[in-house]
Amino acid sequence: MKSFYLTGVAALALIAAPAHAQDNSVGGVVSDQSGVSAGTEPNDTDDATTGDIIVTAQKRSERLQDVPVAISVISGDQLAAKGAMNLEGAQYLVPTLNFRKSGTAINQSLFLRGVGTSTFSIAGEPSISTVVDGVVYSRAGEAFSDLIDIDRIEVLRGPQGTLFGKNTSAGVINIVTKRPGNDFGGFLEGGYYTNGNEYRVRGAVDVPLGENVKSRFTGFYGNYDGNIRNIAHDNDRVNGYEHYGVRGMIVADPTPDLTFTLIADYRKSKDDCCAEVIGTTPTNATASVLPDIRGDKSRTVNQDLVTRSNETSWGVSLQADATLGTQTVTYIGSYREYDNEEIRDGDWLPQAYVGFNQLHDFGPQTSNTFTQELRLTSPSNQFFSYVVGAFYSRAETERTFRRDDVVCTLTPTPTVLTPCSTTGATVTRPTGTAVFGSVFKNLAFFGQGTFNLTDRFRAIAGFRYTSDQLDVFHNRVTTLAGPGINPSFGPFTGKTTNSNWSGKAGLQYDVAPQSVAYATYSRGYKGPAFNVFYNLTATGTNVVEPETADAYEVGLKNTFFGGKLVLNLAAYYAKYHNFQANNPDLVAGVLVTRFTNAGEISTRGGELDLVFRPVPDLSFSGGLAYTDAHIDRFKVPTNGVVTGVVPDGTTLGYAPKWKGSLGADYRIRTGGVVDLTLGAQGSYQSKQLSQLDASAAVRDATTIKSYGLVDLSAGIVDNADRFRVSLQVKNLFDQSFASAITSGGPGGSYRYLIPRDADRYYGITGRVNF
Template sequence: MLSFSSKALLLAATCGIAVAAQPAVAQAMSPEGQVATPVTDQQQTAAAPGVAAESTEADLASGDIVVTAQKRSERLQDVPLAVSVISGEALSSTGAPGLDGAVALVPALNFQKSGTTLNQSLFLRGVGTTTFSIAGEPSVSSVVDGVVFARTGEAFSDLVDIERMEVLRGPQGTLFGKNASAGVVNIITKQPTRDFGGYVEGSYFTGGDEARVRGALNIPISDTLLTRFTGFYSRFDGNIRNDAFGGRRVNGYEHFGGRVQLKWMPSDATTIAIIADYHKNDDDCCAEVIGTGPLNGAGVGITSPISAVLPTPRGDETRRINQNLITRTQEEGYGASVQIDTELGTQTVTSITAYREFSNTEIRDGDFLAAPYVGFNQLHDVGPQTGDTFTQELRLTSPSRQFLSYVVGLYYSRAASERTFGRSVVNCNAATAPTTLIPCGSAGAPATTNPFGVATFGSIFQNIAAFSQFTANFTDRFRFIGGVRYTTDQLNVWHSRATTLAGPGVNANFDQGVFDRYNALLAGGATPAAAQTGAVAASNGIAWRGKTTNDNWSGKASLQFDVSDDVVAYGGWTRGYKGPAFNVFYNLNSNGTNVIAPETSDSYEIGLKNTLFDGALTLNLAAFYAKYDNFQANNPDLVAGVVVTRFTNAGEVSTRGVEADIALRLMDDLSISGGVAYTDAKVDQFFQAPGAPVTAIIPAGTSLPFAPKWKGSLGMDYRLRTGGAFDVFLGAQGNYQSKQLALFSPDAVQRRLGTIDGYGLVNLSAGVGDQDDRFRLTFQVRNLFDQSYAAAIQNGGPANAYRYQIPRDADRYYGVTGRVNF
């Protein structure tokens, strides 16, 4: 069998004959200010980040939306794949500083909020991956300026000075780096231009004293050397009150950072782009409110003394906590990339080299109380994590105006992460649960113990791929798009946990000695439970290590037919792939060291893209079906009395549905845009996890988490030209989604209590600005009807109560934004 390094050499030698594909069906969301990105003169002459410039860009008409979903700049309506395009201005208008703001504008996109950005996830068409494992990867890949981010959390920082965001639905791995089995969020920042200028923008929002300042400065050093500098600062006190700290607001943030871009054109044939960025986030986020009272296993309320110290539970309207540790995340990230585009005859050679570092420290109150009590332990977690990623992409792109056009290339990625996770417990449990609340350390309380455990664990993902895509233009109207990608993955993991004192919430030691003794006991006939218990004494302080490799062929085949100049029909099949994983986290035991097999999918899609009434109306329709084998997912589990998640190959799941996007320009200054998606994502067959009971199987037909069946959005932008010094700008945006499952559990009661009700939001804006757009002042009201909702629901609160994540937009608030362009 070839070694990993041998495979790399083989791929390099065979790149020239590799063939792969990944077109993209695009769906516009607005022809002007709301979502769409029209082509500009600058875009017609400069390459977008991550793609090679083409002479055919000059043929694009002003007002056309340009996307790079197929690694070349193309008109959105010509791309045979479901793609939603959101402008940077539309992202800013959502009021959310990061990626979660896009969820309101793209019906197929959903987002799981968590206590730290490390555990936040994106879902497309009902499919995504949520895991606490350091050795699991997302199903929806995040790409910024051509660089694939190894961790979804890295892309959740503030999105500032963004040109556009392209949301590609369905498997996209063949062209966009690695492991994008459900889709890609492709972010393109604004690029340096030959004009001196910039902007400064400031915003203030009520409901927590939220303030933001951001700006950019474009400085052309010469005609061939261009620079752009971007900076931002933002802060928010939070939307939840913590009674343990005198009613202090929590779940806020303080962020700052910047980006430097340099574009050098040493010749007419070569462009070199260098981008460096940095951000630092200090979030006291995200504490979960206790949204229900104590419950029994049937979901029926019970009497518990802990109710005396919990804020009154009000479901998703709860806005208070009582926790003596402020749950928060401290994060720092930076990176740099170098992209070189050079013409080689009629071809374009592109090289993108990138390096990133990322650190994230999670501090978490895991007992959700202000003090330890008899029967209710105090559980506090601190988990610093660091990581670095190196990626290299080399690509050859042919001209598009020929019978056989193609993109071929090589890709390499190495992503390393390491975490040290400490759990401290204060315990004074009694043999019999008391009927009154007794603080630990008080008279009559049992003796207090302080179990403590610390684990150090990590992972190294290495990924190498050869890819290509070709389009055979049989006629001016009919073409075949196909391709294939060969991927080889290697994953190395390690884990070592030491416990100073055994006790509830703190697992015993686990390392190589425990693992070896566990296997020896199993071989001797012991049950897994007995082997686990008997192996603990064999701890030797040497980290357990695991390794897995995998090879995969993935690709696509589709047909595209231009019914007319304004109507494009397409249909095809795509094979998706996500590499192997391990469930490596603090509570790892010997029985959880199995390899999680790669996830694969077969996706089918047909679509019709219509541009009608001389471009005034865009109507795009798509229908899809995708089946996922060895679906990687979390299952709730109980370890040492703490609710955790078991990351496994859950089984077979599928998603099917229809999507429609519409963009209507009624007049030059009035545009309406919207979209609707029906998605039926569900379990087909669930596997029994290794060592798990039969009762842990999620029934067939169960909805996948964060997959509402119906979701839609509608927006309007209008500019009233007064003929005087100032114009008036009006905007409205609404979105709705039906109920969705947040707690993916085999227990029907937990699924019922972990379901987020359907909700709708309406946002309004009004502003004034001069005719030349040198300045604008905009007023907003977010969540006009004060619709409360939860972003996530989990079990495992005190006395089996349920915990709710309450997002910023679950309350009505107001804002004002001023912007000066120069």
């Protein structure tokens, strides 16, 4: 009954979400349409219409309603209203976007339309590419950094390989940060949230550096104690973080036809996340030291090692845009480094016991990525408009992973839980260290054109030629094999190459002046991989073949009431071949997942996106998605063992059948010094599978139940937008839920990851614009 009630509230609640990003293309770049400095919030008196949303989903600035792709656009103000720090929070604003939380940030994943890649392999890549200011982030973990000073996020659904390349077989997250304003100005914002004492501070300043040179500098700091208590560490909170970083952007226009954009950023993260609570009762004696066993309502662990991640990332990019006659030449070059140290408690117990071993993992990783892109863009107002270009990237990653065990025996064997520190116990300390790495090289040539056959009818055609090379190495040295530690293996080296032609074809027709229909076919591609992880053995050194997708989409984009209402519909079907996925397996008694070609899957469904701004001070936004993503034919391993084969028809993980959001933001003009703001935000999703497994019992136990969330906000704002104070209530109805459920806990128990948003909490934020 409660779930039904929350479903209704989530469907009817008015979401606290300002109107989507409203921008215009100026000089080949996207800038604020409102006319205010980029250092301030858009003025709500702006008379721009919702139908003027500008995106760069096809490598050029275009109206959202003119792009024949299903796209959701989230403005930076929407993210701020939600209190979203990263893409995990953005999932509540985009019905087709789902997020798989993991024990450490490096293993988290995104899913679109039920398709995504979860892998522990250092030589596997995601199905959804994250692009920030034109720069591709090659490692999935780096994509989950803090979303600070964001102009908008464009979520492109379905294969996008023609213009964005490999590893976009499920879609693209295109993030655009705020650009410098012409005048000196900026903002300073601070916030406090309960349920773990979270503090956030961020700010940005625009500094003109010359007549044709402007800059923007952004900084942030955040600290959160966490939402889980750890008994083994004096009941301290865990699952918190400390994040800080800076970003700078300099834009120079030496001539009217030439623009340079230089961006540099640095970020540091220390996360004691994410401790997995034991949500079901073990069948052995460990139950006596595992507290608070209440499924997704558990909020306590008893672990001697605090699971955590330490990350450092930095990067620099240079973009040059030059107008040559009627054409625009764009160059983007970048270099990024991303280092991650993973520390993980793999036994979930406060110490080692007789018969119950201690397992601790330590896995520092370094990576760097170098990219180059060059493209030529024609004007859009001609018979044949096009974008052509070339792209090169080199991504290198190396990891040193150590697993330490404590194993003990005692004669006679005790009948109760007995610590290894007991007098007379024989203790051994198996350990193993593996050093492994990968180098991805990618070269591609691409082009996409639109034939404007008539004023209302257009044909789209595109192609991409991709050449991939992947080199890997692995070497493990084991001292006394133990739980989760195979004997020494290696050195092993592997290499694979592949080339691919992918592309897109479609038709677009203006049914009415403000209604555009389209139908497209897209060929998606994800490059080859290896299953390179700590416990690699000779049987797992085969190449994981490339993944391809054939996708069909039809859509209708409607703009009504002079641009005040946007109502977009899309229906799709996609078939994936050689789907790259994790398959659960036991290695020396420890649950691991092997990266493999799982076989064929398909996804189909329908989507609705809504934005409505009836008057300047009131905006509504929402969406609804139906997704049917499942296994068509799971591939039987070459050894013929069928115990790990997932039955045909099984729903894919993180693919809820129904997901939706609805919302509004209202500003009350008082005529006095300050105005009032009111908002609410709701989202709902039906049940979803957390672990894709051959066992029906495991799938049932790892199914996350349906849930709905409702947030409320209220605030005061200066009538000239010079300051703003907002109060928030998050998860109003205190709806508890898990973001991941995994088998393999002590005594056959199941491990639950409980996100921050699974509890009601409160917050206050203040902002000053200058």
